[in-house]
Every structure is written in C-alpha cells, then in structure tokens.
Amino acid sequence: MTEIIDIHDSSAKAQFILYWGDMGSQWGVNRSVAQIHALLFLSIKPMNAEQITDELGIARSNVSNSLKELVGWKLIRRVPIRGDRREHFEAEADVWEMAMRIAQGRKEREIDPARTAIEACVTKAESEPGLDPEVLRRLKDMQDFLNTADKWYSQMLGVPKKQLNMLMKMGDKVFSVLRLTGKKSE
Numbered sequence: 001m002t003e004i005i006d007i008h009d010s011s012a013k014a015q016f017i018l019y020w021g022d023m024g025s026q027w028g029v030n031r032s033v034a035q036i037h038a039l040l041f042l043s044i045k046p047m048n049a050e051q052i053t054d055e056l057g058i059a060r061s062n063v064s065n066s067l068k069e070l071v072g073w074k075l076i077r078r079v080p081i082r083g084d085r086r087e088h089f090e091a092e093a094d095v096w097e098m099a100m101r102i103a104q105g106r107k108e109r110e111i112d113p114a115r116t117a118i119e120a121c122v123t124k125a126e127s128e129p130g131l132d133p134e135v136l137r138r139l140k141d142m143q144d145f146l147n148t149a150d151k152w153y154s155q156m157l158g159v160p161k162k163q164l165n166m167l168m169k170m171g172d173k174v175f176s177v178l179r180l181t182g183k184k185s186e
Contacts, residue, residue, distance in 0.1 A: 020038035075101055115146045
C-alpha cells in the first residue's frame with residue numbers, strides 16, 4: 001500500500017501529498033519518494049521513519065529507501081533530536097532552494113550524460129566516411145543546444161533568488177526588452 005491510510009481524508013495536506021506523489025510519477029520519480037517528500041515539506045517538525053510509515057501507510061523498507069534517495073537529492077536532511085536515537089528528517093522548506101536542488105540533480109542525471117554522449121557521437125561522426133553532412137549538422141545542433149542549456153543553467157545559479165523570481169514573473173516583458181535593444185530572436 002503506497003497511499004495515505006485514510007482514503008477519505010480530503011484535507012489540503014492529504015490532497016497535496018497525493019498530488020505530489022502523482023506528479024512525481026509523471027516526472028520519473030517513484031510515487032512513494034514524492035509522497036514522503038511532500039509529507040516532510042509540509043511537516044512543521046522533523047519526522048522519523050516510523051512516523052512517516054504510520055502517516056502514509058507505506059512499507060517501512062520503502063520508507064527507508066525513499067529517505068536515502070531524498071537525502072541523496074539533498075531535498076531532505078537528517079536532524080538530531082535530543083533524547084531520541086532514531087533518525088529524524090526534515091525537508092528543505094525554501095521552495096526556490098528546493099527547485100534549484102531538483103534542477104541540479106536532474107542536470108547531473110540527465111543533461112551531463114547527454115552532453116557526454118552527444119560529444120562522443122559528434123567526434124565519431126566528424127571522422128566517419130560517407131556520413132551525410134546533414135546528420136553531422138543535426139548532431140552538432142543538438143550538441144550546441146545542450147551546451148547552451150548547460151551554460152544557461154550555470155549562469156542562473158549565480159542569479160540571486162529574488163532577481164530570478166522577478167525575471168520569471170516578467171514573462172513576455174523580457175521579449176519586449178530584447179526587441180527594444182535591437183536583438184532579434186531566432
């Protein structure tokens with residue numbers, strides 16, 4: 001069983017945990033991992049594995065493995081509790097910090113290996129006799145795209161959260177500024 005025990009619980013907290021678990025599945029994250037993250041994100045006090053198991057009705061072994069994964073992503077951390085030998089956990093509560101950590105993890109697991117693989121393909125294609133030049137061009141286009149995305153990500157890490165938030169809220173206004181400065185989009 002990997003759902004909240006009380007299926008009739010329609011509280012905002014229960015709904016968020018179910019929703020986050022479903023979204024996690026769509027993003028390629030185990031549902032239990034996402035639900036535990038949601039529970040800890042909303043929890044005011046650190047929780048131990050038994051409390052998480054009881055609240056979500058997830059097998060203890062699944063909780064342990066999920067906690068390890070979340071610690072690896074740096075989305076939760078161990079918190080010592082005086083007088084209690086059990087490990088307790090709390091989630092990163094700053095949404096922007098959480099988003100940056102998720103982005104960093106995805107970059108390391110998806111973008112970086114893709115860049116390495118495409119680089120190897122381009123290198124091989126450049127010396128491959130009889131290769132259609134269009135194939136090489138498309139490979140280089142993909143390589144350029146991934147390199148640009150990587151560079152953009154690195155630049156965004158240096159932007160303070162407040163300014164990044166403001167930039168994101170500007171939306172289409174950014175394009176207006178680019179038009180005013182004479183830069184044309186491709």
